[in-house]
Amino acid sequence: DETSPDSAARDDAGSAGTSRRRVRQSVMGWCFKDTPPVELAKHCQRIGLEAIEGIGSADYDAVTKMGVKISLVSSHGFAKGPLDPENHAMVEAKLRDGIDLAVRYGAPNVITFTGMAKAGISDAAARKNCLAAWKRVIPYAEQKGIGIVLEHLNSKDDSHPMKGHPGYWGDDLHLCADLVQAVGSPRFQLLFDIYHVQIMNGDLIRNVNRYHEIVGHYHTAGNPGRGELDDSQEIQYPAVIRAIMNTGYDGYIAQEFIPTSADPIASLEQAFTVCDV
Numbered sequence: 001d002e003t004s005p006d007s008a009a010r011d012d013a014g015s016a017g018t019s020r021r022r023v024r025q026s027v028m029g030w031c032f033k034d035t036p037p038v039e040l041a042k043h044c045q046r047i048g049l050e051a052i053e054g055i056g057s058a059d060y061d062a063v064t065k066m067g068v069k070i071s072l073v074s075s076h077g078f079a080k081g082p083l084d085p086e087n088h089a090m091v092e093a094k095l096r097d098g099i100d101l102a103v104r105y106g107a108p109n110v111i112t113f114t115g116m117a118k119a120g121i122s123d124a125a126a127r128k129n130c131l132a133a134w135k136r137v138i139p140y141a142e143q144k145g146i147g148i149v150l151e152h153l154n155s156k157d158d159s160h161p162m163k164g165h166p167g168y169w170g171d172d173l174h175l176c177a178d179l180v181q182a183v184g185s186p187r188f189q190l191l192f193d194i195y196h197v198q199i200m201n202g203d204l205i206r207n208v209n210r211y212h213e214i215v216g217h218y219h220t221a222g223n224p225g226r227g228e229l230d231d232s233q234e235i236q237y238p239a240v241i242r243a244i245m246n247t248g249y250d251g252y253i254a255q256e257f258i259p260t261s262a263d264p265i266a267s268l269e270q271a272f273t274v275c276d277v
Ligand SMILES: O=C(O)C(=O)CO
Pocket: 078, 151, 153, 162, 193, 256
């Protein structure tokens, strides 16, 4: 309800920076790598995106001082994950460091991944290893009031290093949801990347409705190709975003497409408008 006292209060609360809108949008910095983070943050303010993510922590001060928020803190990356005990010390240290950064900059979540499947580690062992590492970090996340979100990725698109991740173990939405449920903490949730889910599981709105209670963050991109959210790609974003909002979701939806146009910022603005339902 756009006219509720709550939404009016939210609009007022944004006067120091980007005003808070019904759909709280963010942008992934790596997709706009030719635009320095501070410049990207200025575009966020002008367009109406509340937050930014996927930038180096060295830029967090400058960006947050402008009033643009950090929606998600990076950690260990998707290749080396907790499914392999050899990575546990690194993964747990990076998640703890990410939690500290999230506290310092007021970010709600830190990202995690399963890692790439590895010869000699069965599915059962991968599951057990992931859960062991995450369960050791979760008490710290709970104590600090920060969420950890597990990203599901597609393993099908092998055309480009960032359009798909062949070999990624957590490539099934239902498997990742099971992992989240097995960790069993409100501070451990799913990162529902609409693009990756469309490729691996599809049925987007049904899956949003099925899993919304355990989703802590959403990502976007056009499919196929991870490009703009324009009408040459197959996902009907306004309907999907409306379905997400109808679940009562109050977190961030981050634009994570790889711009193909000559004007990436115009592409960001177009994606923002499509999702600003
Ligand atoms: O491909 C993605 O969505 C990733 O976030 C990998 O970092």
